[in-house]
Amino acid sequence: MFNHIGITVRDKKEITGFYINVLQFRVEFNFQLNKELSETLFDIQKNTEVVELILKKTKLEIFIDDQPDFRSYAHICFNYKIPEEIYYNALHYGYKTFVQEGRTGKTYFIWDNSNNLFEIKKEQ
Numbered sequence: 001m002f003n004h005i006g007i008t009v010r011d012k013k014e015i016t017g018f019y020i021n022v023l024q025f026r027v028e029f030n031f032q033l034n035k036e037l038s039e040t041l042f043d044i045q046k047n048t049e050v051v052e053l054i055l056k057k058t059k060l061e062i063f064i065d066d067q068p069d070f071r072s073y074a075h076i077c078f079n080y081k082i083p084e085e086i087y088y089n090a091l092h093y094g095y096k097t098f099v100q101e102g103r104t105g106k107t108y109f110i111w112d113n114s115n116n117l118f119e120i121k122k123e124q
Contacts (some may be wrong), residue, residue: 001073003059004011004059004061004083005059005060006061007015007060007061007062007063007115008061008062008063008064008065008114009063009065009066009112009116010064010065010066010067010114011066011113012049014062015051015053017113018093018095018112018113019053019060020053020089021089022086022090022093022095022110023055023078023118024086024089025053025054027052028052029051029052029055029061030050031050032049033047033050035047044065046065048063048064048065049064050062050063050064051064055078075117075118075119076116076117076119077119077121078119078120079121079122079123079124080120080121080122080123081122083106083120083121083122084108086110086120087108087120090110095111095113096110096111097109104117105122107119107121108120
């Protein structure tokens, strides 16, 4: 049923810096969303570069757009066999992190430089 998640990133360098180096995704392909379709779907009137990333069966569509920050409760939660590895990758590459100790163990929170929040848990 699930196909992909689309999120916005301000700087294309984040693709390698965060999504590949930290979260371990790989680039599937790139495409250009033309201005007309962008306006029809998102009410944004400009051509936009999109990078599709994949990790196992999880796909992310990353829309490159230098728009200003906006605040929300949106976040993406991924399960990893070794979540500590992702956390240490984030620390190594200088990303903001937070660790919450809970009744079922540690949950790791990692932000990319566009303020997208990722919750990282241990695979059950």
